[in-house]
Amino acid sequence: MELRVDKHVEFIKSLEKKKDFDSMVMEHLRMNGAYWGLTALDLMECREDVDDAKVISWLLQCKHDCGGFSGNIGHDPHILYTLSAVQILAIYDRMELLDSDKVASYIASLQQEDGSFAGDQWGEIDTRFSYIALCCLSLLKRLDVINVEKAVDYIASCKNFDGGFGSIPGGESHAGQIFCCVSALAIAGALHHIDKDLLGWWLCERQVKSGGLNGRPEKQPDVCYSWWVLSSLVTLDRVDWIDKEKLKTFILDCQDTEEGGISDRPNDAVDVFHTFFGVAGLSLLDYPGLKRIDAVYALPVDVVKRIFG
Amino acid sequence: MSSDDDEEVWIPLREREEWKDVEPIPQDDGPNPVVPIAYTSQFREVMDYFRAVVARDERSARALNLTGEVIALNPGNYTVWHFRRLVLESIEGDLDKEMDFIENMAEDNAKNYQIWHHRRWLAEKRGPACMNAELEFTANILSEDGKNYHAWSHRQWVLEKLGGWEKELEFLVQMLQEDVYNNSVWNQRFFVITNSPAIGGLVAAKDSELKFCCDAIRFAPDNESAWRYLGGLFKDDKSALVRSPEVIRVCIEELAKDKISVHALNFLLDLLCRGYRPTADDCRLLDFPSEGLSPEQLARQVCERLEVADSMRRNYWAWRKSLLKKANS
Numbered sequence: 236m237e238l239r240v241d242k243h244v245e246f247i248k249s250l251e252k253k254k255d256f257d258s259m260v261m262e263h264l265r266m267n268g269a270y271w272g273l274t275a276l277d278l279m280e281c282r283e284d285v286d287d288a289k290v291i292s293w294l295l296q297c298k299h300d301c302g303g304f305s306g307n308i309g310h311d312p313h314i315l316y317t318l319s320a321v322q323i324l325a326i327y328d329r330m331e332l333l334d335s336d337k338v339a340s341y342i343a344s345l346q347q348e349d350g351s352f353a354g355d356q357w358g359e360i361d362t363r364f365s366y367i368a369l370c371c372l373s374l375l376k377r378l379d380v381i382n383v384e385k386a387v388d389y390i391a392s393c394k395n396f397d398g399g400f401g402s403i404p405g406g407e408s409h410a411g412q413i414f415c416c417v418s419a420l421a422i423a424g425a426l427h428h429i430d431k432d433l434l435g436w437w438l439c440e441r442q443v444k445s446g447g448l449n450g451r452p453e454k455q456p457d458v459c460y461s462w463w464v465l466s467s468l469v470t471l472d473r474v475d476w477i478d479k480e481k482l483k484t485f486i487l488d489c490q491d492t493e494e495g496g497i498s499d500r501p502n503d504a505v506d507v508f509h510t511f512f513g514v515a516g517l518s519l520l521d522y523p524g525l526k527r528i529d530a531v532y533a534l535p536v537d538v539v540k541r542i543f544g
Numbered sequence: 545m546s547s548d549d550d551e552e553v554w555i556p557l558r559e560r561e562e563w564k565d566v567e568p569i570p571q572d573d574g575p576n577p578v579v580p581i582a583y584t585s586q587f588r589e590v591m592d593y594f595r596a597v598v599a600r601d602e603r604s605a606r607a608l609n610l611t612g613e614v615i616a617l618n619p620g621n622y623t624v625w626h627f628r629r630l631v632l633e634s635i636e637g638d639l640d641k642e643m644d645f646i647e648n649m650a651e652d653n654a655k656n657y658q659i660w661h662h663r664r665w666l667a668e669k670r671g672p673a674c675m676n677a678e679l680e681f682t683a684n685i686l687s688e689d690g691k692n693y694h695a696w697s698h699r700q701w702v703l704e705k706l707g708g709w710e711k712e713l714e715f716l717v718q719m720l721q722e723d724v725y726n727n728s729v730w731n732q733r734f735f736v737i738t739n740s741p742a743i744g745g746l747v748a749a750k751d752s753e754l755k756f757c758c759d760a761i762r763f764a765p766d767n768e769s770a771w772r773y774l775g776g777l778f779k780d781d782k783s784a785l786v787r788s789p790e791v792i793r794v795c796i797e798e799l800a801k802d803k804i805s806v807h808a809l810n811f812l813l814d815l816l817c818r819g820y821r822p823t824a825d826d827c828r829l830l831d832f833p834s835e836g837l838s839p840e841q842l843a844r845q846v847c848e849r850l851e852v853a854d855s856m857r858r859n860y861w862a863w864r865k866s867l868l869k870k871a872n873s
Binding site for chain 1: 664691697731769773858
């Protein structure tokens with residue numbers, strides 16, 4: 236079984252033309268979808284298949300006066316889509332199109348007294364947003380606009396008895412949240428807050444019999460955890476603790492080799508989210524023919540190198 | 545207009561008297577739409593009217609109802625939730641009715657971030673009086689999906705901000721009876737022990753928690769969560785693990801029943817690394833040669849058993865073994 240790059244590229248490209256209800260109800264998160272699709276294409280060395288100018292012109296229309304970006308035209312700004320917009324422009328090497336100060340001040344405005352971050356003016360707090368803030372500001376070279384120490388303190392307060400992290404202090408350890416906290420701490424140079432052996436073991440215990448990874452004990456494996464768990468293990472320098480061959484096989488089994496795309500587990504419906512995370516996971520496993528992806532920034536390594544030198 | 549469109553015939557907005565004065569605004573994907581998509585006509589129309597209402601920033605009862613229609617078609621659309629809140633605030637909407645609205649939506653959309661955030665916003669406005677309603681709401685969601693992450697987060701917020709600690713352990717015991725492997729419940733238990741004003745923290749609760757946890761392990765020895773909880777009870781004083789007769793007993797007992805229990809072997813390894821010296825009897829019980837083995841050699845044998853019993857993680861156990869050389873016996 237091999238990775239059907241040709242099929243997956245066609246699948247991603249076809250999403251632009253989709254005229255079904257599913258694409259309709261996802262229109263508010265088009266910015267995330269664009270990031271997933273474009274980054275996957277870039278990892279598969281097929282980004283040129285999409286019209287850059289069209290994407291960028293649409294993207295810029297999602298910019299709001301406050302500095303944040305919305306999920307699509309006509310929607311409100313949110314930290315989620317702000318990161319995706321910055322990441323897309325990073326891939327295109329067009330970050331000069333951003334008013335970095337404005338974006339930075341939008342993100343800074345979302346930091347709370349305790350160091351946590353809200354998603355937008357409505358105040359939902361989640362460690363996902365801590366990662367987004369640190370990742371975005373790091374890419375913009377504007378980490379100085381927030382209180383990094385407090386941001387780190389808040390993340391550290393979300394550390395659980397099992398070594399993992401949740402969405403809020405006391406929240407159950409979950410691989411997605413762990414990725415966010417580990418990566419945020421990596422960006423802040425604060426990985427010493429983590430018991431790497433304990434968390435590394437918790438993470439490698441996510442691998443189940445089929446070779447796939449789950450997100451919490453006793454849950455089903457899902458291809459997206461090939462990213463959340465694997466990237467965390469890479470950052471913690473313990474990726475050898477899982478069985479890489481078995482994981483690779485699991486991801487490849489999640490492909491739809493006829494219509495293209497990757498699903499959460501074998502024989503389920505595919506979507507661009509799982510297609511991206513499956514390809515990203517394979518990249519972290521050094522699958523031949525794929526560009527390398529950076530485990531912390533979730534961007535191709537050559538993009539990260541270009542930004543940070 | 546209720547959100548329950550299945551039973552009622554949907555009347556297009558342009559045919560409704562109350563919307564006669566409004567000019568709907570079509571989707572603007574920009575001059576060169578990247579994603580030109582054809583919407584179904586109902587969705588398109590509702591969105592066109594919603595855009596019109598947002599453009600004139602109309603805060604009214606009909607605007608509120610319209611947001612309900614948009615939400616019913618697409619509960620993930622975060623912008624419409626924002627606007628709904630703005631409308632509710634402006635018209636000082638009935639918050640009890642709003643609770644009902646969320647209640648109706650939540651069951652089919654239990655993993656939707658926007659619904660939970662809206663519920664939180666509502667509960668914050670209603671204050672301590674809604675404590676029972678919130679606990680009941682989350683319990684209902686958890687009865688359908690005992691691991692719903694949003695429900696547990698919301699429940700933690702309710703306990704911390706509104707109260708209700710007294711009955712929480714009892715609730716958790718019931719949930720464990722339904723599924724002793726539910727990791728969310730074990731996490732919540734730790735949360736209650738360490739945060740409830742009625743309990744006094746980990747140190748105060750340690751003995752009773754130790755008993756509870758060991759009983760659960762005996763009941764279902766292959767329970768990752770219970771074994772992790774056991775370790776978690778000693779997180780602030782790991783060296784005390786080896787001084788706890790209960791921990792040693794449950795570990796040896798379970799290993800005697802199942803020589804390749806990965807959880808028990810892992811625990812034994814931890815104990816050995818922290819200076820535990822098994823008796824000759826225990827070694828016999830566990831099929832380890834009792835004569836002349838140093839603790840390091842015994843730990844090595846445990847690692848080798850683990851490399852086979854948990855071969856997926858053989859690299860991890862090999863690493864544990866490599867540490868034994870460096871540690872003092």
